[in-house]
Amino acid sequence: MSEDAEIVQEFLVESHENLDQLDRDLVELEQSPGSRELLSSIFRAIHTIKGTSGFLAFHRLETLTHVGENLLSRLRDGELTMTETTAEVLLRMVDTVRALLDLIESTMSDEGDSVDVEPVVEAIVAVLEGDEDVPGITAHDPAAEVTLVHHDAEPVAEPVAEPVVEPVVEADLPQAPQPVATQPVATQAEAAEVAPVAEAAPADPVPAPVPVPVPVVDLDEDPAGEGNGRRSVVDSSVRVDVDLLDSLVQMVGELVLTRNQILQKVDSLADSDLGRATQRLNLVASELQEGVMKTRMQPIGQVWAKMPRIVRDLAHQLGRKVNLEMDGHDTELDRSLLEALKGPLTHLVRNALDHGLEPPEDRVARGKPAEGRLVLRAYHESGQVVVEISDDGRGIDIDRVGAIAVERGVISADQLRRMEPREIQSLIFRPGFSTATEVTNVSGRGVGMDVVRTNIERIGGSVDISSQQGSGTTCRVRIPLTLAIIPALLVGEADERYAIPQANLVELVRVDGEERARSVQTLAGAPVLRLRGHLLPLVSLAGALDVEADESDSLTIVVLQADDVRFGLTVREVHDTQEIVVKPIGRQLKGLGIYAGATIMGDGRVSLILDVAGLAQAHGVDVTAATAATEAKTSSDDQAALLVLEASPGRRAALPLKAISRLEEFPVAAVERTGVTEVVQYRDGILPLVRLAPAIGLVEGGGEREQLSVIVHEHGDRRIGIVIDRVLDVVETTITRSDVGRRPGVLGSAVVQEHVTDLVDLDAVVAMAGIGA
Amino acid sequence: MTTTAQPTLERVQAAEQYCTFWVDGLFFGVAVMDVQEVLRYHDMTVVPRAPESVHGLINLRGQIVTAIDLRTRLGLPPRAPGELPMNVVFRSRDETVSLLVDDIGDVIDTSGHVLEPAPVTLPGAVRSVLHGVLPLPDSILLVIDPDRAADVVAEPVSIGGNQ
Numbered sequence: 001m002s003e004d005a006e007i008v009q010e011f012l013v014e015s016h017e018n019l020d021q022l023d024r025d026l027v028e029l030e031q032s033p034g035s036r037e038l039l040s041s042i043f044r045a046i047h048t049i050k051g052t053s054g055f056l057a058f059h060r061l062e063t064l065t066h067v068g069e070n071l072l073s074r075l076r077d078g079e080l081t082m083t084e085t086t087a088e089v090l091l092r093m094v095d096t097v098r099a100l101l102d103l104i105e106s107t108m109s110d111e112g113d114s115v116d117v118e119p120v121v122e123a124i125v126a127v128l129e130g131d132e133d134v135p136g137i138t139a140h141d142p143a144a145e146v147t148l149v150h151h152d153a154e155p156v157a158e159p160v161a162e163p164v165v166e167p168v169v170e171a172d173l174p175q176a177p178q179p180v181a182t183q184p185v186a187t188q189a190e191a192a193e194v195a196p197v198a199e200a201a202p203a204d205p206v207p208a209p210v211p212v213p214v215p216v217v218d219l220d221e222d223p224a225g226e227g228n229g230r231r232s233v234v235d236s237s238v239r240v241d242v243d244l245l246d247s248l249v250q251m252v253g254e255l256v257l258t259r260n261q262i263l264q265k266v267d268s269l270a271d272s273d274l275g276r277a278t279q280r281l282n283l284v285a286s287e288l289q290e291g292v293m294k295t296r297m298q299p300i301g302q303v304w305a306k307m308p309r310i311v312r313d314l315a316h317q318l319g320r321k322v323n324l325e326m327d328g329h330d331t332e333l334d335r336s337l338l339e340a341l342k343g344p345l346t347h348l349v350r351n352a353l354d355h356g357l358e359p360p361e362d363r364v365a366r367g368k369p370a371e372g373r374l375v376l377r378a379y380h381e382s383g384q385v386v387v388e389i390s391d392d393g394r395g396i397d398i399d400r401v402g403a404i405a406v407e408r409g410v411i412s413a414d415q416l417r418r419m420e421p422r423e424i425q426s427l428i429f430r431p432g433f434s435t436a437t438e439v440t441n442v443s444g445r446g447v448g449m450d451v452v453r454t455n456i457e458r459i460g461g462s463v464d465i466s467s468q469q470g471s472g473t474t475c476r477v478r479i480p481l482t483l484a485i486i487p488a489l490l491v492g493e494a495d496e497r498y499a500i501p502q503a504n505l506v507e508l509v510r511v512d513g514e515e516r517a518r519s520v521q522t523l524a525g526a527p528v529l530r531l532r533g534h535l536l537p538l539v540s541l542a543g544a545l546d547v548e549a550d551e552s553d554s555l556t557i558v559v560l561q562a563d564d565v566r567f568g569l570t571v572r573e574v575h576d577t578q579e580i581v582v583k584p585i586g587r588q589l590k591g592l593g594i595y596a597g598a599t600i601m602g603d604g605r606v607s608l609i610l611d612v613a614g615l616a617q618a619h620g621v622d623v624t625a626a627t628a629a630t631e632a633k634t635s636s637d638d639q640a641a642l643l644v645l646e647a648s649p650g651r652r653a654a655l656p657l658k659a660i661s662r663l664e665e666f667p668v669a670a671v672e673r674t675g676v677t678e679v680v681q682y683r684d685g686i687l688p689l690v691r692l693a694p695a696i697g698l699v700e701g702g703g704e705r706e707q708l709s710v711i712v713h714e715h716g717d718r719r720i721g722i723v724i725d726r727v728l729d730v731v732e733t734t735i736t737r738s739d740v741g742r743r744p745g746v747l748g749s750a751v752v753q754e755h756v757t758d759l760v761d762l763d764a765v766v767a768m769a770g771i772g773a
Numbered sequence: 774m775t776t777t778a779q780p781t782l783e784r785v786q787a788a789e790q791y792c793t794f795w796v797d798g799l800f801f802g803v804a805v806m807d808v809q810e811v812l813r814y815h816d817m818t819v820v821p822r823a824p825e826s827v828h829g830l831i832n833l834r835g836q837i838v839t840a841i842d843l844r845t846r847l848g849l850p851p852r853a854p855g856e857l858p859m860n861v862v863f864r865s866r867d868e869t870v871s872l873l874v875d876d877i878g879d880v881i882d883t884s885g886h887v888l889e890p891a892p893v894t895l896p897g898a899v900r901s902v903l904h905g906v907l908p909l910p911d912s913i914l915l916v917i918d919p920d921r922a923a924d925v926v927a928e929p930v931s932i933g934g935n936q
C-alpha cells in the first residue's frame with residue numbers, strides 16, 4: 001500500500017508541475033493562437049497525465065484527459081482551430097484536472113461527488129463535434145463559481161499550520177484513509193494559486209462564455225476547508241537540478257578537507273577558544289556533509305516500483321506463477337548508483353524467473369507450492385547497500401553449469417575437476433557463458449551474467465551467488481552508498497602520497513629482515529610472498545610507477561583484492577586512512593589505467609588514487625601468479641601455470657601450480673617416521689612426506705643435505721608434503737602432452753622451456769604414498 | 774573569470790582578442806574567451822607513467838587541473854633549469870587544463886587581420902595544435918586551438934612483470 005501511495009505521490013507532484021506549465025502555455029496560446037509548439041506542449045502534458053492516471057486506475061481523470069487529449073490533438077493537427085470556446089473548454093478541463101488531483105491527494109481516489117467531470121467531458125465532446133453552441137458553455141452559473149472561489153480562497157486567510165495528523169477523510173469516501181492521515185494536504189499557497197484564476201473570470205472585460213462545469217467542491221466534505229493549513233505534496237518537495245546537487249557535494253567535500261586541515265593545525269596550538277570553535281566547525285561540517293549526501297540519496301523503491309510489472313509480464317510470458325515479495329524499499333543510496341543498478345537488477349530478476357523458478361506443474365511434481373517465491377530485499381550493512389534477489393526455484397545445477405562451461409571453452413575439463421561447487425556456481429559470471437538452451441525473449445540475449453557483474457563492479461560493487469540445488473538461488477549484490485567520498489588508505493612512495501580505496505584493501509603485512517628472506521621469494525623474476533601458506537604475487541609500487549625504489553630491510557605490503565585477483569603491493573610507507581573526495585582526472589591520464597582519480601589532501605597537494613584492478617592488469621597479475629595465490633581464478637583456455645622443478649638433479653618435472661598451496665623447507669633432522677611413512681611436524685599437525693623421485697620412477701639424488709624442499713599439496717582437508725630436489729621456475733604455457741615417458745606417477749611429458757619435462761600425476765603420487773589422502 | 778569555450782565556428786569569426794604568450798621564442802595566442810585565468814608557477818604533483826607532455830596536476834581552488842608543458846607538447850627543447858613556467862588555464866572538453874608557457878604577453882586586439890592557415894613548413898607537432906596564424910605588423914601570432922593542444926593520449930600502462 002505504501003508503495004502505491006508513493007507512486008501516487010510522485011504522480012501528483014509531476015502532474016502539478018505539468019499543470020503549472022500548462023497554465024502558462026494556455027495563456028500564451030491566447031496571445032499566439034494556433035502555435036503548434038504550444039499546442040504540442042499542452043498535448044504532451046495532458047497525455048502524460050492521461051497515461052499515468054490510466055495506469056493508476058483513476059478512471060474519471062483518465063476519461064477527462066482522454067477527451068481533452070482528443071481535442072488537443074485535433075487542434076495541433078490543424079483540424080480544429082482555436083476559438084474562445086475551445087480555450088474556455090480547455091481551461092475548464094485543466095481546472096477540473098486540478099480538482100481531481102486534489103481529490104486524489106486527499107482520498108487516494110478520484111471517485112467522489114465533489115468534482116463533476118461529466119459536464120466538462122460533454123462540453124469537450126460538443127466542441128469536438130464542431131458544435132460551437134455548446135450546451136452549458138454559455139450558461140453562466142455564478143453560484144458554482146463563487147463556491148469554488150469561496151472554497152479555495154478561504155484558507156488564504158488562515159494561518160498555515162503544522163501538518164495535521166488526524167484522519168481527514170469522511171466515511172463516504174471509499175478508499176484508504178490511513179495514508180491520507182499522515183499526508184499533508186492542500187495549503188495556503190496552493191489555494192492562493194487557484195483563487196486568482198477563478199476570480200479572473202468575472203473580472204474579464206470580454207464577456208467570455210463561462211461554462212457551467214466548474215469543479216464544485218462541497219465545503220462540508222472538503223478536508224482542507226476545515227481551515228487547517230497543510231503542506232501539500234507539491235510544496236513539501238522541491239525539484240533541484242542534479243548538477244547543482246553535484247556541485248554542492250563537491251563543495252562540501254572541499255569544506256570537509258579544509259576542516260581537516262584546520263583540525264590538524266589547531267591540534268598544535270594551545271588556544272582553547274579556537275579549539276572550541278573548531279570543534280563546532282567540525283560538527284557542523286560533518287552534519288552538512290551528511291545532509292548534502294542525503295539530498296542525493298534516493299530509495300531503492302524507485303527501481304523496485306517497476307518490478308511488479310516486469311515480473312507479472314514475464315511470469316505471464318514464461319508460464320510461471322510468481323509471488324513477488326519486496327522488503328526494504330526505503331533503503332537509500334546515491335542516485336547515480338541507483339541509476340546504474342537498474343539494469344543489472346532487472347536482469348537478475350529476469351534470470352530468476354527464467355532460469356530459477358520452474359513452471360507450476362514441475363513445482364507441484366517436486367512437492368513445492370505451484371506459486372514460486374521471488375524475494376527482493378535491500379538493507380544497509382557496514383556502509384554498503386546489500387540487495388538480495390532470491391527465488392525458491394530449481395537452483396543452480398552445478399553439473400550442468402560445469403558441463404556447459406567446458407563445452408563453451410570457458411574452462412578446461414581438468415580445471416573443472418579441481419573446482420569447488422561454489423566456484424562452479426560462479427562460472428555463470430564468466431564471459432561466454434549462458435545456460436539458456438534456447439534464446440528466449442527474456443534472458444539469453446547475449447547479455448549474460450558477466451555483463452551484470454561488470455556493471456556492478458564498475459560502480460564499486462560486487463555480486464555473488466549462492467544456490468542450493470532444487471531449493472533456490474540467492475544473488476547478493478553489494479554496492480557502496482556513494483561514490484563521491486570514499487575511505488582510503490594513504491601510502492607513500494618517492495615523496496608522494498597515493499590513495500588506495502579501502503574497498504580494495506585486505507590487510508597490511510610487514511616483513512622484517514630475516515623473515516623477509518624466508519617469506520619473499522622470486523620465481524622466475526616475479527616476487528611472491530608466502531602468506532599463511534599461500535603464495536601471494538607481489539607488485540612493487542615503485543616499479544609500477546617507475547620511480548626509484550627504496551632499499552630497506554623490511555618490506556611493507558598492502559594486500560589488495562580486485563575482482564578475483566589478490567596481490568600484494570609493496571610500498572615505502574603506510575600513512576593513515578582518510579575520507580577522500582574522488583575527483584576525476586583529465587583525459588590525458590585516464591588511458592593509463594593505473595589511476596582511478598585524484599584527490600586533494602589536507603595540505604592542499606594533489607594525490608593520485610590508485611586503480612587497483614588496473615595495477616593488477618598492468619602487471620599481468622590476473623593471468624598467472626594470482627592463480628596460485630587464490631586458487632579462485634582459473635587461468636584461461638589451455639594455458640596452465642606450471643611449477644617446474646627438479647625431482648632429482650637434472651630430471652625436470654612439472655606440477656600444476658594450482659595444486660600447490662605452499663613451498664616449505666624443513667631441516668632433514670625434523671623428519672620423523674610413523675610406520676614406513678616419513679612425516680614432519682607442521683602447523684600443529686603431522687605432514688606426511690612423499691619423495692617425488694622414487695614415486696615417479698627416478699633415483700633420488702644423493703648427497704648430504706641439510707634442508708628438504710617440500711611442496712605442500714592440499715587434498716580435500718588433508719595435506720601432503722612432496723619432497724623435491726629444487727624449484728626451477730613457474731611458467732605459464734600451453735602444454736602439448738606427449739605419451740612418451742608415461743609410467744606410474746607420470747601422465748606423460750611435454751616440452752617446457754625447451755626441455756623435456758615429466759608431467760607429474762599428482763593423484764597417483766598421492767595414492768602411491770599410501771597415505772590415503 | 775570563468776568563461777566557457779564558445780563553439781568553434783563562432784570563435785573563429787568572433788575572436789579578435791588574444792591572450793598571448795611565448796614558448797621558446799615563438800609567439801602564441803589563445804582566444805581570450807577561452808582562457809579562464811593566467812597564473813604564476815604553481816606547485817604540482819607529478820604523475821608517474823603519464824605521457825611526457827603531462828607535467829603534473831595542480832590544485833586550483835579545489836579543482837584538479839592537468840598541466841601540459843607546451844614545450845614538450847610541441848617537441849621544442851626543454852626549458853632551462855630553474856626557469857619556472859607560467860600557467861595559462863582554460864576549459865577544454867569539460868575539463869580544466871593548464872598550458873605551461875615561458876612567459877605571458879599582453880592581450881592584443883587583432884581586428885582587421887585575417888587568420889591564415891598555418892604554413893605547411895611548420896613542424897607537424899606545432900601545426901597540429903594551431904588554428905592558424907595571424908601575420909601582425911611586427912610579429913606573427915600562432916593561434917592555438919586549446920582543445921587540440923590538450924588532446925594528449927595516454928597508452929595503458931603495461932609492466933608485464935610475469936609475462
